[in-house]
Amino acid sequence: xxxxxxxxxxxxxxAAEELFAQHGFMGTSLRQVTSRADVNIAxxxxxxxxxENLINEVFRxxxxxxxxxxxxxxxxxxxxxxxELEAVLAAFVxxxxxVARDRQGxxxxxxxxxxxYAEKNDGLRQFLSEQYxxxxxxxxxxxxxxxxxxEKEQLYWRLDFLSGALTYAMSDFGLIKRPAGVSEIAHRKRxxxxxxxxxxAGIKS
Amino acid sequence: xxxxxxxxxxxxxxAAEELFAQHGFMGTSLRQVTSRADVNIAxxxxxxxxxENLINEVFRxxxxxxxxxxxxxxxxxxxxxxxELEAVLAAFVxxxxxVARDRQGxxxxxxxxxxxYAEKNDGLRQFLSEQYxxxxxxxxxxxxxxxxxxEKEQLYWRLDFLSGALTYAMSDFGLIKRPAGVSEIAHRKRxxxxxxxxxxAGIKS
DNA sequence: GTCTATAAGAAGATAGAC
DNA sequence: GTCTATCTTCTTATAGAC
Numbered sequence: 001x002x003x004x005x006x007x008x009x010x011x012x013x014x015a016a017e018e019l020f021a022q023h024g025f026m027g028t029s030l031r032q033v034t035s036r037a038d039v040n041i042a043x044x045x046x047x048x049x050x051x052e053n054l055i056n057e058v059f060r061x062x063x064x065x066x067x068x069x070x071x072x073x074x075x076x077x078x079x080x081x082x083x084e085l086e087a088v089l090a091a092f093v094x095x096x097x098x099v100a101r102d103r104q105g106x107x108x109x110x111x112x113x114x115x116x117y118a119e120k121n122d123g124l125r126q127f128l129s130e131q132y133x134x135x136x137x138x139x140x141x142x143x144x145x146x147x148x149x150x151e152k153e154q155l156y157w158r159l160d161f162l163s164g165a166l167t168y169a170m171s172d173f174g175l176i177k178r179p180a181g182v183s184e185i186a187h188r189k190r191x192x193x194x195x196x197x198x199x200x201a202g203i204k205s
Numbered sequence: 206x207x208x209x210x211x212x213x214x215x216x217x218x219x220a221a222e223e224l225f226a227q228h229g230f231m232g233t234s235l236r237q238v239t240s241r242a243d244v245n246i247a248x249x250x251x252x253x254x255x256x257e258n259l260i261n262e263v264f265r266x267x268x269x270x271x272x273x274x275x276x277x278x279x280x281x282x283x284x285x286x287x288x289e290l291e292a293v294l295a296a297f298v299x300x301x302x303x304v305a306r307d308r309q310g311x312x313x314x315x316x317x318x319x320x321x322y323a324e325k326n327d328g329l330r331q332f333l334s335e336q337y338x339x340x341x342x343x344x345x346x347x348x349x350x351x352x353x354x355x356e357k358e359q360l361y362w363r364l365d366f367l368s369g370a371l372t373y374a375m376s377d378f379g380l381i382k383r384p385a386g387v388s389e390i391a392h393r394k395r396x397x398x399x400x401x402x403x404x405x406a407g408i409k410s
Numbered sequence: 411g412t413c414t415a416t417a418a419g420a421a422g423a424t425a426g427a428c
Numbered sequence: 429g430t431c432t433a434t435c436t437t438c439t440t441a442t443a444g445a446c
Contacts, residue, residue, distance in 0.1 A: 008411080026232035029439060040413055045441060047411095136380065153381075157399040160379030161370035168369020175341065175361045194362040198407035205406030213429080234421060245431055250423060252429090 009047045011037040017058050017109060025055055056127055062099055062109045063128070067135045069095035074142055085146040085203060089196045092139055093166060097188040100170060113167060147204060155203075162199045169195060214252045216242040219310050222263050226313035229320055230260055230329075261332050264321070267304055267314045268333070272340045274300035279347055290351040290408060294401045297344055298371055302393040305375060319376040352409060360408075367404045374400060 006014070015037035019028040030051055034041045048054040070091055077087035099109060140159055144150060168174060169191050178187040211219070220242035224233040235256055239246045253259040275296055282292035305315045321329055345364055349355060373379060374396050383392040 024229055024231055026229055030441090031439075040411095041440095042414090042442080043412070051440070140380075154399065156380045157374075157396070158403055160374055160381050161400060161403050163379055164370040164373020165366035166369070168372060169362075169365055174365030174368055175345075176358075176365050191362070194359065195366060197410055198363055198366050201410030202403035202407040205402055235423090236421075245429095246422095247424080247432085248430070256422070 008037075008039050008043055011039060012044060012047060012054070013058055013061060016054055017062075020055070020058060021109065025051075030054075059128070060131070063132055066095050066099045067132055069098060070135055071138060074138065078142065083146055085143065085200050086196055088139065088142045088146055089162070089199055089203075090192070091142075092162070093192050093195055093199075096166060096170060097192050100188065113170075143203065150203070158199075158203045161202065162195075165195060165199065213242075213244050213248055216244060217249060217252060217259070218263055218266055221259055222267075222310050222317060223313045225260070225263060225320065226316035235259075257328060260329060263317065264329070264333065265336070267311070267317075268337055271300050271304045272337055274303060275340055276343060279343065283347065288351055290348065290405050291401055293344065293347045293351055294367070294404055294408075295397070296347075297367070298397050298400055298404075301371060301375060302397055305393065315372075315375040319372050348408065355408070363404075363408045366407065367400075370400060370404065 012033060016028070016033045019032050019036060022028075023032075030044045031041060033054075034044060037043075044051070044054060048057060073091035073095060074088065077084070077091050081087035136159065140155060143159070144152070144155060147155075169176070176191075178184065182190075217238060221233070221238045224237050224241060227233075228237075235249045236246060238259075239249055242248075249256070249259060253262060278296035278300060279293065282289070282296050286292035301315070305311050321333065341364065345360060348364070349357070349360060352360075374381070381396075383389065387395075
C-alpha cells in the first residue's frame with residue numbers, strides 16, 4: 001500500500017463518513033464502504049464488529065473534536081468578552097463550521113448530524129444525548145448569564161431553534177447556495193455571521 | 206367502518222408515511238409497507254410503479270394541503286394585519302403544525318420532512334423544489350414587504366434559519382420535551398408562538 | 411491482519427393466473 | 429385489481445486459508 005499512512009481502520013472511518021453523509025446509514029452498504037476505503041469486505045467486521053458500531057465510531061471521532069473546540073472557545077469567550085451573547089453563540093456555531101471544513105469528509109459530517117435526528121434511530125440518539133448532552137447544558141448556562149431576565153423554558157426553546165437553524169444551514173438544503181465566485185471557507189464564515197446575528201436577536205427578544 | 210373505507214392506495218400511502226418517518230426511505234422496504242397496509246407486495250408496483258414514485262406521492266398528499274393552508278393564511282394576513290411580520294410568520298409556521306396534528310400519521314409526516322433533507326435524496330429534493338418552491342418565494346416577497354430595508358441575500362439566509370428551526374422543533378429532537386400535563390395541541394401552539402417571536406426578532410435585526 | 415469464498419436471507423420488480 | 433410465485437441482485441456476516 002504505497003499511497004497512504006492511514007491505517008485500515010482510519011480509511012474505513014473516512015470512507016464510511018462520506019458515504020453515510022451521501023446516502024444515509026441504511027442506504028450505505030458495507031460493500032460500498034470497503035470498496036471506497038480500498039480494503040476487504042471482511043475488514044469492517046474485524047475492526048468494528050458490526051455496522052451499527054461503525055456508525056457510532058464515525059460519530060465519536062468528529063463529535064469529540066467538535067465538543068472540545070466548542071467548550072474551549074466558550075471558556076475563551078468568557079474571559080475575553082464576558083457577558084457578550086454573540087461571543088457565546090460564536091463558540092457554539094463556529095466549531096461546527098471548523099469541523100465541517102476540517103478535511104475531506106468533514107463537510108459530510110454535518111449532514112451526518114442532520115441525519116441523526118431525522119432517522120429516529122433511538123440507539124444513536126441516546127448515545128448522542130449521553131455523550132454530548134453536557135456540552136449543550138454548558139452553553140445554556142453561559143447564555144443565561146448573558147441574558148439574565150430570560151426564563152429557563154424559553155431559553156431551551158431558543159437553543160433548540162438555534163440548533164435547528166445551524167443544522168439546516170450546514171446541510172445546504174435551503175434556498176441559499178454557495179455562489180460560484182465564493183470560496184467554501186468564505187461561505188461558511190458568512191453563514192456563521194448571519195446565524196449569530198439572527199440568533200442573538202431572537203434570544204434577546 | 207373503521208379502516209375498510211380506505212382504498213388500497215390510501216392504505217399504502219398511510220403505512221409508507223409512518224414507516225418512512227420511523228426508518229427512512231432507504232431503511233423502509235416495500236415489504237414492510239405492504240405488510241403494515243395489509244395488502245399484497247405487488248400492489249405497490251401496480252399503484253405507484255416504483256418505490257421512488259411512492260415517496261413522491263407520500264409527500265404530495267401532505268404538502269399540497271400544507272401549501273394551500275400557508276398561502277391562504279398568508280393572503281388573509283395581508284388583508285387583516287398588513288405589513289405585520291408576525292402575521293406572515295404565523296402563516297408559515299402554523300399550517301405546519303396544523304398538518305402535524307391533522308390526523309393519524311400527520312405527526313409522522315413532520316419527521317418525513319426532517320428526513321428528506323438529511324437523506325440527500327436528489328430526486329426528492331428536485332421534486333420538492335419544483336413543486337413547492339413557489340410557496341417559499343411567495344413568503345420571501347411578503348417578508349420583504351414587512352422589512353423594507355432588508356437586502357435580498359440576508360432575507361434568504363434568515364428564511365433558511367426559520368425553516369431549519371421549524372423542522373427541528375417539529376421533529377421533537379431537541380432539549381424541549383412536552384411536559385406530562387400539557388396536551389399535544391397546547392405544546393404545538395407554544396412551539397409556534399415561541400418560534401414566531403424568535404424569528405421575528407432575528408429577521409428584523 | 412488480510413484475504414477468498416460463501417452462507418443465509420432481504421431487497422425491488424415482474425409475469426401471469428384469476 | 430389482486431393474488432402467488434419467482435427472477436435477479438444485493439445485503440450483513442462468518443469460516444477458514446495464508
